[in-house]
Amino acid sequence: MNIDNFRNVFKGGTRQNRFRVSGNLFTPGGQGLDLNAIVSSGNLLVKATQVPPSTIGIIPVPFRGRIAKVPGDRQYLEWPIVIYDTDEAMYTRFQEWSIALNDHASNVRRSGFGDTQETGLQTWSVEHLNLNGDETLKKITLHNCWPVEVGSIDLSYDALDTIVEFPVTIAYDYFTVDSGSLAATTPNNDAAPSGNGSAI
Secondary structure, three states: OOHHHHHHOOOOOOOOOOOOOOOEEEOOOOOOOEHHHHHHHHOOEEEEOOOOOOEEEEEEEEEEEEEEEEEEEEOOEEEEEEEEEOOOHHHHHHHHHHHHHOOOOOOOOOOOOOOOOOOOOOOEEEEEEOOOOOEEEEEEEEEEEEEEEEOOOOOOOOOOOOOEEEEEEEEEEEEEOOOOOOOOOOHHHHOOOOOEOOOE
């Protein structure tokens, strides 16, 4: 293989800064706030995130001095995002969602909030885009999302040339991978969620 063959296969590669995050926020009125409209208007700017990992545990089974490694249960880590602070008051919106889960003063959940998509949990997705930003290379959809932590905002008199941002950590039950090449199957032969996704 020479450099021309490599270029033909490599095709410029992909970029870490080509991505899009979409989803809904829970609002005090009990309705999901569609972030897609906010994203389109440029008022929700996710500075950084990741395509989330998942890990299948290992069950070690000893046999005559050897260890047979049997696939165990799948586990998911929480999903971090970093958001630019804008006049859309996204920090306040995430705080309202967090308070609906557990109020600061009363230490109880807001009436009407529940553990289903219809009553408070939301669906989010992260898309990795091509170099032109007009085609999705891979899309991960996270199901039953809620904020574990709405992070701090650092303020300082001596901060120069600095944009305010804040981190949010999202918990979720599982994610699906949208790809035509992956079979849309879930455990126990249940139908996978709509969107051509495979449950992971």
